[in-house]
Amino acid sequence: MxxxxxxxxxxxxxxxxxxxxxxxxxxxxxxxxxxxxxxxxxxxxxxxxxxxxxxxxxxxxxxxxxxxxxxxxxxxxxxxxxxxxxxxxxxxxxxxxxxxxxxxxxxxxxxxxxxxxxxxxxxxxxxxxxxxxxxxxxxxxxxxxxxxxxxxxxxxxxxxxxxAPLPDGRRRWVHHGSSISHCIDADGPTGTWPVVAAALGGVEVINLSQAGNALLDPYVARTIRDMPADLISLKVGINIVGMAAFRKRTFGPAVHGFLDTIRDGHPDTPLLLVSPVGCPALEETPGPTVLGLDGRIAALGDPAGGALSLEVVRAELARIVAARQARDPHLHYLDGRELLGLDEADDLADGLHPTAAAYRRMGKRFATRAFADDGPFS
The missing domain is CATH 2.60.120.260 (Galactose-binding domain-like)
Structure with missing residues (x-):
């Protein structure tokens, strides 16, 4: 034909x-x-x-x-x-x-x-x-x-x-994050960690991640609020630290506001807040970051005055989830180091972004944790 x-x-x-x-x-x-x-x-x-x-x-x-x-x-x-x-x-x-x-x-x-x-x-x-x-x-x-x-x-x-395709009976998972969820360096579009995890979890993924962004932009929260979603996850923190976008005083209220907006449209939807994966340069030292002559990132910030490091961000995200769970039992927290830990820093090609193999590993680990029988997306 x-x-x-x-x-x-x-x-x-x-x-x-x-x-x-x-x-x-x-x-x-x-x-x-x-x-x-x-x-x-x-x-x-x-x-x-x-x-x-x-x-x-x-x-x-x-x-x-x-x-x-x-x-x-x-x-x-x-x-x-x-x-x-x-x-x-x-x-x-x-x-x-x-x-x-x-x-x-x-x-x-x-x-x-x-x-x-x-x-x-x-x-x-x-x-x-x-x-x-x-x-x-x-x-x-x-x-x-x-x-x-x-x-x-x-x-x-x-x-x-x-x-036309037949109706898709799978649950719809909406995810938002930074370049580490956008996965520019994956080996292909089905090798990004959200797609790997979605395939293992039997769900349909909508990836709203934005490389170089994910700064708690209100227009993203309103977008998620207004779209159909059975499951929602947010991976928050790496660019906020790398760009020195918030101080500790302003970070918490911004996270609360982002979550509040999403909850206006999805009051009972399982929502998983994920902190950053391991990144040695930013664990204890705040941003901003620069790319060194060796092709790896380095942090320039001073921890004084409420500047955010990854350690501080993870503690704040865990605290926020714990504080909200009494009235929001469908809100959950996942430490990003469970997806890629500090002992795997060799898999960060530039000290920040995972390799293609590491992205696939992250997808498998996310599926194991999120879609388990006792997981937040069960």
């Missing part, structure tokens, strides 16, 4: 993991926060990571034996680097089983200075990836987008019928 175009919007394909679609000249760009939040971003990086589609996938049923997917990616390239940054992988799952992965084609390239400032844009063209030899018969298909690369969806083609 000849290849036929399948509408990406208004047709049988369901886009999961995105809360908004931005219309572009090439096609549509998934965004992981609603459109109304854009005007509230304090820093342009918040938009950049929101259009990195961590956890975003196209879901449908088909009897096709071959699929073509056309995309336009946007990646960066430092002036000192000979090649653009890796665009990441497109991964195909058929009936829940991995059925192929393809490198996302290089499209637009943003040339940047060593400090990350955009110098110029080199426009690119859409590229096509192909998945052939799929099993015969009607099957459930998920096409996962690269977690680290903004990706405009241009076209989907199939040599068979494409139908």
């Amino acid at each position: 000849a290849m036929r175009a399948v509408p990406l919007v208004g047709g049988p394909v369901e886009l999961r993991g995105a809360l908004d679609l931005e219309i572009t000249q090439a096609g549509v760009m998934p965004r992981r926060l609603p459109a109304w939040t854009k005007e509230q971003y304090q820093d342009p990086s918040a938009y950049g990571v929101t259009v990195m589609p961590s956890g975003v996938r196209l879901v449908f049923r088909t009897d096709a034996r071959e699929l073509e997917f056309e995309v336009l990616t946007s990646t960066g390239q430092l002036d000192t680097d000979p090649e653009p940054r890796p665009t990441g992988m497109l991964e195909l799952l058929v009936d829940g089983v991995p059925a192929g992965r393809r490198q996302a084609p290089v499209g637009n390239v943003l040339r940047m200075s060593a400090h990350g400032a955009v110098q110029r844009l080199t426009p690119g063209e859409p590229g096509t990836v192909r998945f052939a030899g799929l099993p015969a018969g009607m099957k459930d298909v998920e096409l996962w987008l690269p977690q680290q690369t903004p990706t405009e969806l241009v076209a989907l083609r199939a040599d068979g019928d494409v139908l």
Whole structure:
């Protein structure tokens, strides 16, 4: 059968993991926060990571034996680097089983200075990836987008019928965190720790994590408040310490306010507050941080005056959960060091971000703790 175009919007394909679609000249760009939040971003990086589609996938049923997917990616390239940054992988799952992965084609390239400032844009063209030899018969298909690369969806083609997915009876887990939950350095979109944990826990994950952010932004709390969720988790603290964003006096009330907003929409939903994983540079020394000549982070802060280290943040988060549990029995706390401890610092490639193997390990550990019979997400 000849290849036929399948509408990406208004047709049988369901886009999961995105809360908004931005219309572009090439096609549509998934965004992981609603459109109304854009005007509230304090820093342009918040938009950049929101259009990195961590956890975003196209879901449908088909009897096709071959699929073509056309995309336009946007990646960066430092002036000192000979090649653009890796665009990441497109991964195909058929009936829940991995059925192929393809490198996302290089499209637009943003040339940047060593400090990350955009110098110029080199426009690119859409590229096509192909998945052939799929099993015969009607099957459930998920096409996962690269977690680290903004990706405009241009076209989907199939040599068979494409139908809407059947209703998903799994519980919906909404997670928000920093780059350590965004998982830019995972080995693929299904290798991020939230996706690994969701697969083991038998739930559907919506990953609202934002690399370089997760600073208790009120627009994120309102987003979670207003969206359907059966389970909620928040991984809080690493960027708050690394950017010296709060002092001890202001941190606690901000956490309470974030939780209060979510509870306005989800008063009884299991909510798990997760503290930072181990990070030797910030355990006792507050931020801000700098990247040293050795490629690893170093902390510059002074612990005097209520500045926050990871030790202080963990103690505050545990205290806040304990104080609220009398009237909020569905609120729980998990020490992030149970996901990746200080004795595993060799798995922090730059002293901060886990390796791909460590992300998978974190996912398995989270599933073991959260989805156990006596766990908060049981």
